[in-house]
Amino acid sequence: MRASDLYPHGKVVLRDVALRDALIAAKSYPDTAGKIDWIRSQHAAGLRNFVIGVFMPEKSFPQYADVTNLISLVKTLDSAFGAVVTLSEKGMREALVSGVPEINCVVSASDVHSRRNEHRTIEEALDTVRNACDQREGKAHRPVISVSVAVAFGCPISGPVEDSRVLEVVEKCIAAGVDIISLSDTAGCAVPAQVSRLVSGVRNLADSRPIGVHLHDTRGLGLVNASAAVDAGATILDASLGGVGGSTVVRGARGNVALEDLAYLCEIKGLDTGIDLDKLLEARNAATKIMPGETFHGALIKSGRPIFEQE
Amino acid sequence: MRASDLYPHGKVVLRDVALRDALIAAKSYPDTAGKIDWIRSQHAAGLRNFVIGVFMPEKSFPQYADVTNLISLVKTLDSAFGAVVTLSEKGMREALVSGVPEINCVVSASDVHSRRNEHRTIEEALDTVRNACDQREGKAHRPVISVSVAVAFGCPISGPVEDSRVLEVVEKCIAAGVDIISLSDTAGCAVPAQVSRLVSGVRNLADSRPIGVHLHDTRGLGLVNASAAVDAGATILDASLGGVGGSTVVRGARGNVALEDLAYLCEIKGLDTGIDLDKLLEARNAATKIMPGETFHGALIKSGRPIFEQE
Numbered sequence: 001m002r003a004s005d006l007y008p009h010g011k012v013v014l015r016d017v018a019l020r021d022a023l024i025a026a027k028s029y030p031d032t033a034g035k036i037d038w039i040r041s042q043h044a045a046g047l048r049n050f051v052i053g054v055f056m057p058e059k060s061f062p063q064y065a066d067v068t069n070l071i072s073l074v075k076t077l078d079s080a081f082g083a084v085v086t087l088s089e090k091g092m093r094e095a096l097v098s099g100v101p102e103i104n105c106v107v108s109a110s111d112v113h114s115r116r117n118e119h120r121t122i123e124e125a126l127d128t129v130r131n132a133c134d135q136r137e138g139k140a141h142r143p144v145i146s147v148s149v150a151v152a153f154g155c156p157i158s159g160p161v162e163d164s165r166v167l168e169v170v171e172k173c174i175a176a177g178v179d180i181i182s183l184s185d186t187a188g189c190a191v192p193a194q195v196s197r198l199v200s201g202v203r204n205l206a207d208s209r210p211i212g213v214h215l216h217d218t219r220g221l222g223l224v225n226a227s228a229a230v231d232a233g234a235t236i237l238d239a240s241l242g243g244v245g246g247s248t249v250v251r252g253a254r255g256n257v258a259l260e261d262l263a264y265l266c267e268i269k270g271l272d273t274g275i276d277l278d279k280l281l282e283a284r285n286a287a288t289k290i291m292p293g294e295t296f297h298g299a300l301i302k303s304g305r306p307i308f309e310q311e
Numbered sequence: 312m313r314a315s316d317l318y319p320h321g322k323v324v325l326r327d328v329a330l331r332d333a334l335i336a337a338k339s340y341p342d343t344a345g346k347i348d349w350i351r352s353q354h355a356a357g358l359r360n361f362v363i364g365v366f367m368p369e370k371s372f373p374q375y376a377d378v379t380n381l382i383s384l385v386k387t388l389d390s391a392f393g394a395v396v397t398l399s400e401k402g403m404r405e406a407l408v409s410g411v412p413e414i415n416c417v418v419s420a421s422d423v424h425s426r427r428n429e430h431r432t433i434e435e436a437l438d439t440v441r442n443a444c445d446q447r448e449g450k451a452h453r454p455v456i457s458v459s460v461a462v463a464f465g466c467p468i469s470g471p472v473e474d475s476r477v478l479e480v481v482e483k484c485i486a487a488g489v490d491i492i493s494l495s496d497t498a499g500c501a502v503p504a505q506v507s508r509l510v511s512g513v514r515n516l517a518d519s520r521p522i523g524v525h526l527h528d529t530r531g532l533g534l535v536n537a538s539a540a541v542d543a544g545a546t547i548l549d550a551s552l553g554g555v556g557g558s559t560v561v562r563g564a565r566g567n568v569a570l571e572d573l574a575y576l577c578e579i580k581g582l583d584t585g586i587d588l589d590k591l592l593e594a595r596n597a598a599t600k601i602m603p604g605e606t607f608h609g610a611l612i613k614s615g616r617p618i619f620e621q622e
Contacts, residue, residue: 299531
């Protein structure tokens with residue numbers, strides 16, 4: 001597969017990350033049927049891209065144990081694509097044989113974060129990316145390989161991360177042969193000017209590869225940063241209904257950007273996401289029943305679209 | 312007084328509007344002591360500009376009955392300035408003799424909204440502005456006169472409002488002699504490109520007059536629009552702690568922009584607001600006790616500023 005099969009040129013793609021992000025530390029989580037409901041209601045609203053889990057040891061991470069099953073189920077939905085995250089060489093090897101259309105590797109831009117979060121050095125993470133790119137070539141379905149650069153806008157442990165550090169990681173990933181580069185605001189501390197600058201920096205390196213951002217709404221700037229990102233050329237935006245998940249650094253704070261608010265932002269910016277906002281709000285209403293333990297936020301669910309009396 | 316006495320050149324001024332906006336339809340409201348506490352805690356954080364009420368018939372609007380008292384009390388705080396809103400000729404005449412440093416007149420950009428909300432035509436509202444500008448010249452303290460253009464980004468009754476309509480109102484206000492023009496997103500439907508366009512349009516008409524925006528966060532775009540506004544040259548931003556007030560069109564939705572989140576946005580954009588964010592968060596914590604009946608929103612109060620372990 002090619003990146004453009006999953007992320008068509010000219011479209012801004014909103015990618016649902018809840019089934020990975022909201023489950024990381026969840027005490028309860030939906031079963032496979034609930035997960036498919038979660039995906040299906042958004043698919044009915046026009047969403048096509050879903051991060052559906054992580055390849056992790058089943059014993060320690062039972063919430064992701066059904067990921068292989070989910071990969072097959074997503075394939076039954078028209079033009080829907082699942083992506084699975086890998087955080088280790090072992091996870092990558094499982095992903096390669098799983099038939100998943102997109103393998104999402106993670107490389108930290110900060111050494112201390114890489115060691116603490118993924119128990120490996122940045123160079124080891126890059127080796128896994130290189131191996132993934134080499135080994136997928138032999139596969140019949142040839143999965144797309146994306147890299148999310150963690151802590152690209154600041155590290156919760158070591159603090160500010162220099163642009164040059166981020167772009168060095170990006171350059172190595174592109175040299176390895178990855179198809180998509182995404183920048184993650186892991187710590188929720190990104191600043192709009194920084195988002196513009198870094199997305200532009202990646203664009204200069206990435207040729208025609210799609211560029212993504214995984215922004216958090218921790219300090220209320222999720223949409224401000226998303227707006228800056230698409231203005232600078234990012235076309236893949238991670239989010240989740242009600243913003244569930246993503247609050248890994250500051251417990252109790254907002255985590256991900258609320259997907260429905262982001263869809264509204266894109267609509268009023270005149271961007272083609274293929275999303276039916278009214279159906280997405282239906283999905284958002286259903287979502288609280290599928291993940292009752294999560295805290296949902298977001299504005300549009302309370303306000304609805306603008307309605308004018310005399311229209 | 313001159314506009315620059317209240318809104319110094321080179322500064323972005325965050326103006327607290329809670330004591331007007333959150334009280335419009337409030338069932339309970341703080342007494343004068345509570346209102347002064349509300350102002351004082353923000354003043355301690357560096358805030359200098361406060362909209363403190365409306366000149367309205369006391370019988371129907373007892374929540375604003377102490378506005379004259381408040382005008383005097385605000386004057387006891389170092390470099391603090393109160394503004395009072397007027398919605399009628401009678402209110403304007405009361406404001407002129409009240410000694411308030413800023414009289415904030417409202418002119419709608421939509422006829423039907425003007426008639427329904429202020430019970431007068433746009434032309435009648437403009438006449439009041441003209442009278443205010445004429446009559447203040449004789450006053451010893453010469454109040455600054457600002458105009459808020461209501462429904463500048465769309466009317467909840469008649470729908471979209473053309474830029475030319477807004478700029479026509481602005482032009483007439485400037486011809487009348489007003490010192491400050493502010494654009495209000497009454498319906499909470501402003502779009503960032505529209506905000507940029509209209510603020511730029513006002514700049515072309517306003518010479519060196521400060522330009523303000525009164526944005527709502529109804530659909531989660533308060534900060535996106537605020538960012539666009541300051542980028543386009545607006546220097547007065549209305550807001551309130553926790554975003555209280557302002558939800559007049561869609562009940563239950565977010566209303567005003569959360570002042571503390573806006574202060575954070577300005578800080579990371581490198582803008583000088585004179586606000587101490589940590590002290591402002593103290594004020595935000597105290598605020599819920601002063602207006603216990605209000606729904607507070609906002610992100611920063613939950614997350615705090617970014618903290619890095621190794622700093």
